[in-house]
Amino acid sequence: MKKDRDNDYWKKRAIRDSVKMFLNAEETEKLIDGAYDYAKNLLTNEILALVKRAKTKTGYDIEKVIKLLKEEVPTSELILLNQMVKTTKDKKTKKYLRKTLDLLAIQFRISRLDVLNTKALILAKKVGEQQEKLSTKLFKQIIEDTHTEERANLLEIREEKLPDPVMLDENNNPKKLIKLTEDVEVKPPKGSEVITPKIIDTKEVDKAQVDTLLKSSWHGDNYSRRIWKDTDQLAKKLQQLFTVESMTGMSELDMAREIEQYMHDAFMLNKNIARRLIRTEANRFHTQAKIQQWEKMGLKHVKYVAVLDNRTSDTCINLDGSIFALDELETGVNCPPMHPWCRSIIQAYFGPVIEFHTYHDPIREVMGSMFESHPEETEKVIEELRGMGIKVFFVDNKKMSYSPGSAKSGYSGHISINKDASYSALMHERQHAIDDINNGYPGMGHYVYNDIERWNFEKRAYLVELEIYERYNVGEKYIKRLKKLMENEYKDIFKKGDEQT
Secondary structure (H helix, E strand, C coil), rough: CCCCCHHHHHHHHHHHHHHHHHHHHHCCCCHHHHHHHHHHHHHHHHHHHHCCCCCCCCCHHHHHHHHHHHHHHHHHHHHHHHHHHCCCCHHHHHHHHHHHHHHHCCCCCCEEEHHHHHHHHHHHHHHHHHHHHHHHHHHHHHHHHHHHHHHHHHHHHHHHHCCCCCEECCCCEEEEEEECCCCCEEEEEECCCCCCCCCCCCCCHHHHHHHHHHHHCCCCCCHHHHHHHHHHHHHHHHHCCCCCHHHHHCCCCHHHHHHHHHHHHHHHHHHHHHHHHHHHHEEEHHHHHHHHHHHCCCCCEEEEECCCCCCCCCCHHHHHCCCCHHHCCCEECCEECCCCCCCEEEEEECCCCCCCCCCCCCCCHHHHHHHHHHHHHHHHHHHHHCCCEEEEEEEEEEECCCEEEEEECCCCCEEEEECCCEEEEHHHHHHHHHHHCCCCCCCCHHHHHHHHHHHHHHHHHHHHHHHHHHHCCCCCHHHHHHHCCCCCCCHHHCCCCCCCC
């Protein structure tokens, strides 16, 4: 018995592959955590052993601590540092650390404080080296596995009969069944699109594509440069501890406890940064590897799939279920990761793309799309919105919406709209964006859990549309339809109008 090849099946396949990817990322996180813990324990024990020598029955002798920090160290300490540098494998890092040691060696006198600062730098760099090594191994494996998995998935589609695509009318009822055969050319109804993927076989893994993807940047940096920047910050943080000023600023009684807490906080901060980087970049490489393989094999559309729970961002909630053309995907705009820690994915989409209908956009029947009736004005509005920090992207399904921003999470709002929607529909979503900005990006909950506020939010947008309908004298029939949509919105918010505005 053949497996069901509907989009629910492929959604489950996509989720399965993403779970595997995130579990592998989690294992790498544990290894990186271990590298951070080793460095932290080494430094913590060394500094605690030092201050322990200055401990008295009543606490710590600050003057003695300072004296020990300034104490000249034997040559053996430099030999140990030199050995640590020798085991560094990254050539660039090794050269930098070697230069640092050379500058230290030419000093007339080397104090224990100098050694501690240098050791903190070396350990931070070696942690960065280990993090990059483990991350690269993980990301490379993710890319290669994803290429192989998606190739197998799409070849499986090619070998099996695809479900008959269904064209839907404006009420989402089957309009016409069109069977796909190899020897019959099918022309879909005007204004509609039927997905007919031509799945092309390819090599299992393209090494050049793997390397290209590993070197790719996101937000101006690739993962490697981010790692070294993060570990540089760790080194600076540690070196801030190893100063006379820091030591003398500590409580005499609780010096050991303060040192342990400082070291814990410094390393924990970077461990969390490393985890965020691993999870976010793992998702990005997984997604981009999918896209690479899909492009080679002739896939045309994808579907956005968000993990819906209490941690899901408003951005991903709004995008869930949206269908996009493969060549229109843009990371952070309509393609995961949308933000740090993003768990959303995209799946291969083989169903029909629902033709745009005008039930929720009556004026479209009279004026046409925004690009037909108001091309210049549309471009200006989109430019205006983006200038205000609002993301605007177009979807290939019927969905039109505004996703509120969140000042708390640092997200701006964004508009999702069909490219065939009217200028009036665009202005509706624009009004939502302006209101949300004026409200200070309070977040989705501000509107969802406050019926009055939510209704006023929608009412202002509908009033903008009504003004456009009346300005262009589109006819009473279309005005009545828009007012009916407004009424339905009210009933939906207030549950049959039990409350009053």
